[in-house]
Structures are given as C-alpha cells and as structure tokens.
Amino acid sequence: MIFLAEDKFYSQVYSIKEQINFTEKFSLEARNFKAIVISGMGGSGVSGRIFAEIFQELPVIVVDSYKLPKYVDRSYCFIAVSYSGNTEETLSTVKEAKARGVRVNAITSGGELSKICDNLIKIPAGLQPREAIGYLLMPLLNTFAGIQTEERKKIISILENLEKERSPIWQLAQKIVDSRKIPYILSWEPFTSLSYRFKTQFNENSKLFALNHNLSEQNHNELVPQLMNGGMAEKFIFLVLEGDYSSRCKVRLDIMENKFSSEIIRIKPKGETQLEKLFYLLHYIDILTVEVSLRLSFDPEDVKVLENLKAELSKIK
Numbered sequence: 001m002i003f004l005a006e007d008k009f010y011s012q013v014y015s016i017k018e019q020i021n022f023t024e025k026f027s028l029e030a031r032n033f034k035a036i037v038i039s040g041m042g043g044s045g046v047s048g049r050i051f052a053e054i055f056q057e058l059p060v061i062v063v064d065s066y067k068l069p070k071y072v073d074r075s076y077c078f079i080a081v082s083y084s085g086n087t088e089e090t091l092s093t094v095k096e097a098k099a100r101g102v103r104v105n106a107i108t109s110g111g112e113l114s115k116i117c118d119n120l121i122k123i124p125a126g127l128q129p130r131e132a133i134g135y136l137l138m139p140l141l142n143t144f145a146g147i148q149t150e151e152r153k154k155i156i157s158i159l160e161n162l163e164k165e166r167s168p169i170w171q172l173a174q175k176i177v178d179s180r181k182i183p184y185i186l187s188w189e190p191f192t193s194l195s196y197r198f199k200t201q202f203n204e205n206s207k208l209f210a211l212n213h214n215l216s217e218q219n220h221n222e223l224v225p226q227l228m229n230g231g232m233a234e235k236f237i238f239l240v241l242e243g244d245y246s247s248r249c250k251v252r253l254d255i256m257e258n259k260f261s262s263e264i265i266r267i268k269p270k271g272e273t274q275l276e277k278l279f280y281l282l283h284y285i286d287i288l289t290v291e292v293s294l295r296l297s298f299d300p301e302d303v304k305v306l307e308n309l310k311a312e313l314s315k316i317k
C-alpha cells in the first residue's frame with residue numbers, strides 16, 4: 001500500500017483533540033429562552049446543525065441565509081458562529097438581530113463579528129473554518145450541555161485509538177478514489193447532521209461532489225430513481241453512518257441492502273455515549289476526506305474558489 005498522507009494536513013485534522021479541551025462558555029441559561037437560534041454558514045454553521053441534533057432540551061433553529069426569521073425577538077437566544085467573523089450572510093442576521101434589540105452572542109476568531117457582538121467567545125485563528133469544528137462546537141456544548149473532564153479525556157482517547165488504527169480508513173479512501181463514483185451518504189438520528197458534514201467535507205477537502213440524505217426520508221423519495229430508473233444506484237458509492245442501532249432505520253437499512261446491487265459501506269462509531277460516538281464519526285470523516293483528497297493529488301485545505309467569491313462579493317456593496 002502506498003501512503004500518500006502528508007503530516008501537514010494530518011496535524012490540522014488531529015488538532016481536534018486539543019479543541020475538545022476548549023472549555024470557554026457563555027453565561028446563558030437555556031431555561032431563560034424560548035429557543036436557541038444559531039446563525040452560521042458552511043464549516044461554521046455545521047456546528048449549529050450538530051448541536052441542534054444533540055441538544056434536546058429546547059428547540060434549536062439553524063439559520064444559513066441572510067434573513068433572520070421574523071419571529072426571532074428578545075425571547076430567543078441568538079448565537080452567531082463564524083470562524084472568520086466576516087461572512088456576509090451571518091453578519092446580515094447579526095445586524096437584523098441588533099435592530100430588533102436581540103443580544104448577539106458570537107463564536108469567532110475575529111473579524112467584524114468580534115467588534116459588533118455583545119458577548120464574545122474568541123477562538124484561535126489560523127485554521128480553515130472546517131478544521132476548527134471543535135472550537136466552534138465546544139462552546140455550544142459547554143454552555144448548554146456541560147461536559148465533564150472525564151468525558152473529554154475519554155473522547156480524546158477514542159480519537160487517539162482511531163488515529164492509530166487508520167489503515168482501514170485509508171483503504172476506504174482508495175476504494176472511493178478507484179470507484180470513480182459519487183459518494184452518497186445516509187444516516188439517521190442522532191447523526192443526521194454528520195451526513196451533511198460528510199458531504200461538505202467531501203466537497204471542500206476532497207473536491208468531490210457528494211450527496212447526503214436522512215435514510216428514512218430517502219426511503220420515501222430518492223429510493224425510487226435508485227431502484228427503478230435503470231439502476232441509478234450504480235452511479236453512487238453508498239456510505240452509511242450508523243446511529244442508534246435500536247432505530248427502525250437499522251431495519252430499513254438491512255432491507256435496502258438486499259435490494260441494492262451496489263455495496264453499502266457501513267461506518268460504525270466506537271464509544272459508549274452519544275458524544276463519544278459523535279466525535280469518533282467526525283474524526284473518521286475528516287481523516288477519510290483528507291486522505292481521498294491527497295490520493296486525488298489535491299490540497300485538502302485549498303478552497304480558493306470560495307475565498308475568491310467572498311472577495312469579489314465584498315467589493316460590491
């Protein structure tokens with residue numbers, strides 16, 4: 001087997017272990033609010049999607065556009081998440097929040113957001129937003145869910161073991177490259193949000209198109225073209241993030257597997273708690289998509305096209 005992995009990229013991916021020890025939090029109490037609104041785009045916004053799926057004590061609304069829903073007022077807890085602090089959609093919702101007298105809590109490494117927010121958690125700069133998922137997500141978990149030191153240690157040790165045993169991930173990376181197929185990711189609660197993270201990591205790290213769906217919903221629509229239109233399923237390489245094993249979705253998956261001519265690759269998280277499994281899968285996804293990128297001879301960090309677009313947009317007011 002040829003090892004093409006480059007330490008430079010892996011050191012960024014592996015830095016999630018330090019990020020898990022980031023203990024900053026807001027002094028906010030969920031019980032004081034009607035709901036939590038998290039505004040953020042791309043690699044920053046995904047922290048809100050992940051949090052929304054884990055935190056079940058209050059509704060969590062994720063905004064990934066310019067507009068803040070009309071109903072958001074002071075009874076909502078508003079948190080803007082932007083690694084750079086300069087993303088225009090996020091800043092637009094911040095301005096709307098301020099105009100309505102809603103307090104702006106922010107997680108950012110700097111930029112305009114750090115200047116205009118009311119309450120700031122500053123995170124280290126110098127990473128790509130998607131590499132900072134720990135810094136972006138931990139403040140949400142620290143504030144509303146509370147994570148014990150023991151749990152952090154356990155998660156870090158699970159990730160260290162995953163790094164030591166990464167050769168099956170590398171084999172899967174090669175299989176994806178050799179297949180020349182489009183990754184199609186399925187998952188169910190509590191890790192539906194991770195199928196989206198997986199898709200966007202394929203996009204930004206590996207420069208590949210990818211599709212993602214919640215398995216149950218997929219069984220109500222996309223299953224049709226996959227099985228009835230001349231075997232559309234053949235065009236995809238199916239990856240499943242296995243969530244709760246007791247879910248009826250597991251039964252659905254078993255039935256689907258018998259109907260598909262294509263292989264369905266199951267990724268089973270290690271760990272006992274939901275958080276342990278969540279971080280295992282996050283790390284697995286990052287290692288895999290970086291490895292696919294390297295095997296396709298891309299720079300996993302390079303998203304110039306997105307940055308250039310942002311620069312062009314910033315010139316037109």
Ligand SMILES: O=P(O)(O)OC[C@H]1O[C@](O)(CO)[C@@H](O)[C@@H]1O
Binds near residue numbers: 082
């Ligand atoms: O995290 P930020 O700085 O708000 O940026 C949001 C998204 O925009 C990009 O930087 C590119 O436009 C993505 O890579 C990133 O996830």
